Amino acid sequence: MTLSHHVAVITSDEQALIVASDLAEDFKRDSALRDRERRLPHPELEVFSRSGLWGISVPKEYGGAGVSNVTLAKVIALIAQADGSLGQIPQNHFYALEVLRVNGSDAQKKRLYAEVLAGQRFGNALAELGTKTAHDRVTSLTRDGDGYRINGRKFYATGAIYAQRIPTSVVDENGVQQLAFVPRDSKGLTVIDDWSGFGQRTTGSGSVVFEDVYVAAEDVIPFQSAFERPTTVGPLAQILHAAIDTGIARAAYEDALHFVRTKTRPWIDATHEKAIDDPLSIKSFGHLAIRLHATEALLERSGEFLDKAQAEMNAETVAAASIAVAEARAISTEISLAAGTTLFELAGSQATLIEHGLDRHWRNARVHTLHDPVRWKYHAVGNYYLNDENPPLRGTI
Template sequence: MTTAIKPSLTQAVPPTALITSDAQALDVAEDLAVLFTRDAAARDRERRLPHAELALFSRSGLGAISVPKAFGGAGVSSVTLARVIARLAQADGSIGQIPQNHYYALELLRVNGTPAQQRRLFAEVLAGQRFGNALAELGTKNAHERTTRLTRDGDGYRVNGRKFYATGALFAQRIPTSVIDDDGIQQFAFIPRETPGIDVIDDWSGFGQRTTGSGSVVFDNVFVAAEDVVPFQSAFERPTTVGPFAQILHAAIDLGIARGAYEEALVFIRERSRPWIDAGVEQASDDPLTLTELGRLAAHLRGAEALLEQAGLALDEAQAAPDAASVAAASIAVAEARAITTEVSLASGSKLLELAGSRGTLAEYNLDRHWRNARTHTLHDPVRWKYHAVGNYYLNGELPPRRGTI
């Protein structure tokens, strides 16, 4: 059963709903995805930021589905959460990416927060608040280095620094931020969006994922209460699921983008494409080589979906009993899914244009958004290192590195 909310961007909706089961989460995601699909091409073409869509997402209760049951949430499985993200990304790749860091912050809170922090921040999410992110930085030696500082100020702290790739910060009520404290240890500060000294800048210019709001956040002597600072570095100094949890959501985004391109290819070929003259058929949908290419892509998509589900099951096992072996097994399963979803998302976006034909390049259809979204998002971290980790694990028994790659 779905919630009582039937989503509409033009009708008033009740206060934030409470989702209580995996099945309900999937039903609500389906309702929203149908709605979000309608204007996805126009939103991307015009770079219309999805404020209304995200408000509906929050009110639907989907933002709280990973809150543990002990704190009033649905505590859905990793399999379900990945399916939800994939379905939203199928509808709109940008909207599918925006909640990723929100759920990531909730996982870190689950793993490393104190009971008091968990009660307070989980309650905010259950009430409909969204968390963005301000984690990555430009100009550092590598993608994991951080320079944004957290310095003691009385009973609290001050934050100074500049972030980029801050997906979702434009739309969030809190901006979880990675910072380096006075001892050189990385912490995670859940900073309220309206705190004086925060400047969220809409300067994302990527050719894909255009409406994710993945621009800059500047912190100028921003105060953060001690109760809003959660340990970060320690989540990777012991076996936890924070790393593979982040990665499975990225894999789900790529899978959703791939599925969206594939489904659009089916419609476009049936309704608009022409067969190649040598095919000797009247309709593009009867072109034998088109059928071959679509069949190959469909098989690869099904394989990617199966790998994502297996990764979710492995992650659920590791969350229930985290140790070096279970977390490594989950990380490898997720790496396999991440590698294949990367490739199938790029292939799907490319095949859509190839099989649609020249007409498919017209701006009014905006079919290229699928490939642009896939190419942009899959650059998050290199797939070649996923294959390396998988091979090293199976051949040499080498456990994959634990890190907060998001």
């Protein structure tokens, strides 16, 4: 994998999908090794960002491809199929770009979009440990002359260790949340590689510490207001999570097919020469295939709903998009876990050998699907259809 100093600018949905497919082939090659050794994918990310894929959601009027959310979700699913961690690392990058699109000024958009098109990666420093709920924030933003100072500690900071800017959720002196796009090399900012999750091992989802970190006023964008009115920020975040799980599910399914075709021996009671002729295995693959295809179809459908909501943001379109994405999120959670487990049931004991690395699919799915509780997706979907109740305006539905 060779590095180029040139950063491509992708101009169409079709080009984005071709580039993503080609990259996925490369990324798949050593994905099991990176997982086993927890080898952080620095060279892969250089190739990934220089491909132009990190800029595909930049609107056309700012020089990007402005791809559909159907395409964006497919791109993430393709990369996640090759390597679950590489699929997750840009999730908050695209999330921050959506906050910028919805709440940023024209000057902020021109400057930050240009950075992205030039190959810069945005990470995140959003979540915090030790607060009353997972959504509470105490990291502070205080005025200092023409700019601000940030103090606090973040965790689950996926992508921060690889980023040139770290969009950080902060609470200002009026108790209002803002999003500060903090340069990675800022004085007093420390990124700690302390992520020890048993899945998604190379996402770099560790800690970020802010000690009197200065940020210019022009790098601070309203954040809380994105959830005080109907916007597409929440469902955009969620469709990317659904895409990651869909990709992981597809990877587990494909590996199960390959292993059973090439290595698995038939069970004695099946009375067949080959494992692929075992009628119970055939039935299980049919069951998996149907649910996987349903997941991929619901992911595409949710992208179409999100495209409509972005084109015309109001309570109705955003609620419909949020529910469509919640449906995809719910089924992608189930199929990613099911595929990772069923793989072993069908492939047999040989599949558990460490050298195959097949356990990473279930581990990746189990860790990533805990991002927010899928049981509340079912509640939101049911309430919407049964009681005409729109889901909450936040990023977790």
